[in-house]
Amino acid sequence: MYKLSDRINNMSTSQTLAMAAKTRELKAEGKDIIGLSLGEPDFNTPDYIKEAAIQAINDNYNSYTPVDGYVELKDAIINKFKRDNGLTYDRSQIVVSTGAKQSLANVAMVMLNPGDEVILPCPYWVSYAEIVKLAEGVPVEVPTSVESDFKMTPQQLEAAITPKTRMLWYSSPSNPSGMVYSKEELRALADVLVKHPDIIVVSDEIYEHINFVGEHASMAQFEDMYDRVVTVNGVSKAFAMTGWRIGYIGAPAEIARACNKMQGQITSGANCIAQRAVITALEAPVSKIQYMIDRFKSRRSLIIDLMSQIEGFAITEPEGAFYVFPDVSYFFGKTINGYEIKDATDFSMFLLERALVATVTGDAFGSPNCIRFSYAASEAEIEEAMKRIKNALSEA
Numbered sequence: 462m463y464k465l466s467d468r469i470n471n472m473s474t475s476q477t478l479a480m481a482a483k484t485r486e487l488k489a490e491g492k493d494i495i496g497l498s499l500g501e502p503d504f505n506t507p508d509y510i511k512e513a514a515i516q517a518i519n520d521n522y523n524s525y526t527p528v529d530g531y532v533e534l535k536d537a538i539i540n541k542f543k544r545d546n547g548l549t550y551d552r553s554q555i556v557v558s559t560g561a562k563q564s565l566a567n568v569a570m571v572m573l574n575p576g577d578e579v580i581l582p583c584p585y586w587v588s589y590a591e592i593v594k595l596a597e598g599v600p601v602e603v604p605t606s607v608e609s610d611f612k613m614t615p616q617q618l619e620a621a622i623t624p625k626t627r628m629l630w631y632s633s634p635s636n637p638s639g640m641v642y643s644k645e646e647l648r649a650l651a652d653v654l655v656k657h658p659d660i661i662v663v664s665d666e667i668y669e670h671i672n673f674v675g676e677h678a679s680m681a682q683f684e685d686m687y688d689r690v691v692t693v694n695g696v697s698k699a700f701a702m703t704g705w706r707i708g709y710i711g712a713p714a715e716i717a718r719a720c721n722k723m724q725g726q727i728t729s730g731a732n733c734i735a736q737r738a739v740i741t742a743l744e745a746p747v748s749k750i751q752y753m754i755d756r757f758k759s760r761r762s763l764i765i766d767l768m769s770q771i772e773g774f775a776i777t778e779p780e781g782a783f784y785v786f787p788d789v790s791y792f793f794g795k796t797i798n799g800y801e802i803k804d805a806t807d808f809s810m811f812l813l814e815r816a817l818v819a820t821v822t823g824d825a826f827g828s829p830n831c832i833r834f835s836y837a838a839s840e841a842e843i844e845e846a847m848k849r850i851k852n853a854l855s856e857a
C-alpha cells in the first residue's frame with residue numbers, strides 16, 4: 462500500500478475516459494456495446510494533414526521545439542484567429558500545448574491561488590472542476606437546465622460573483638449540452654463582467670466549427686473584454702485529431718508567458734510532428750473539413766428524431782458540438798425490469814447493462830438530471846442504439 466498524495470486521492474477519475482475504458486473492456490469480452498460515451502470524431506484525420514506529418518518526419522523534425530510552439534505554427538494560429546474569429550494576437554500571446562486539456566491546466570495553474578473561485582456554468586466539461594481543484598481553486602457551479610436551453614443568464618452570473626471570484630470558464634459550443642451562446646448573449650454576460658474587472662474569462666472554443674446555428678462568437682471579440690479573455694482552441698474535434706494532442710491559447714501576453722514558463726517545467730512543449738501537421742490543418746481553408754461537419758449535422762437530426770420518440774427523454778435541440786444531453790429525471794425512482802433507477806448514474810449503467818449502449822452520467826458535468834450521448838458515431842450505430850434503448854425501456 463503506497464501513500465499517494467492528497468492531491469491525487471482527492472481527484473475524481475475522468476468519467477468520459479473511464480466510460481471509454483469500460484466500453485473497450487466489455488467489447489474485448491465479446492459484448493456488442495455501442496459506444497456513445499466518448500466525445501471523439503469517428504473520422505480519420507484528413508489525408509492532407511497526415512501527409513504533412515509524414516513529410517515532417519522525413520524532413521527530420523525530431524528535436525525539442527520551442528516550449529510554446531514552432532513560430533510557423535504560432536503564425537498559422539494567429540492567421541486562424543484573424544480569419545475565423547476576427548481576433549488579433551501576436552506571437553507573444555500564443556502558447557501551443559499538448560491538447561486543449563493542457564492549455565486549460567496551464568491557465569488554472571498560473572492564475573489561481575488557494576481558495577480562488579472559478580464560476581462554472583453547469584453543465585460544464587468534465588475536466589474543468591478537477592483541473593480547478595488541482596490548482597487549489599474552488600469551482601462555483603451555476604445550475605442551468607433543459608428548460609433554459611442550458612444557458613447561464615446574466616443575473617445568474619452576477620449572483621455567483623463574490624470578492625473571491627477569479628475566473629469564469631465555459632465552452633461554447635458546449636460540451637456536454639451542445640448549447641451555443643449567440644453574440645448578443647455573450648454581450649449580456651460581458652456587461653456583467655465589465656463591472657468586475659478582475660475576473661478573467663476562459664472561453665473554450667474547441668467546437669467552434671461544429672456549429673449548426675450560425676456564426677461562432679468569441680468573448681474576446683468585445684474590445685472591453687479582449688484583455689481579460691483566454692481563448693482556448695484545438696484540433697481534436699473539427700479536424701479529427703484527438704490522438705495528435707495539440708491545443709492552443711490566445712491570451713494576454715503576461716498570461717501566455719506564465720503558461721510558457723509552466724509548460725517549460727512540465728512537458729517542454731508539444732510533440733514536434735503533430736505541430737508540423739497542425740500548421741497544414743490550420744492553413745487549409747475550413748471548407749476542407751466541412752464534410753465532417755455536414756455529417757455531424759445530419760446525425761444530430763437522426764438522433765434527435767429517434768430520441769424524441771422515447772418517452773421520458775426531455776431534450777433541448779443541441780446547436781453545436783456532437784452531444785445530446787437529455788434530462789432523464791422522469792426515470793428516477795422507477796424500477797425497470799428489476800433494475801432500480803435512483804439517479805442519472807443508475808440510468809446510464811442501466812443503458813450499458815440492459816441496452817448495451819455506453820453514455821456518460823450528467824453527474825460528471827454538474828447536471829445530475831441528465832445523461833450525455835455523443836453522436837460522433839455512424840448512422841447505423843445511432844439507429845441501433847436508439848432501438849435498443851426503446852426496447853430496454855419497454856420491458857418495464
Ligand code: PMP
Nearest residue numbers: 560561562586632636695697708
Ligand atoms: N474542452 C472541451 C470542451 C472538450 O470537450 C475537450 C475534449 N477533448 C477538451 C477541451 C480537450 O481537448 P484536447 O483533446 O485538445 O485535449
Ligand code: GLU
Nearest residue numbers: 475477478498499500636
Ligand atoms: N472531450 C471528450 C469528451 O468529453 C474526450 C474525453 C476527454 O478528453 O475527457 O468525451
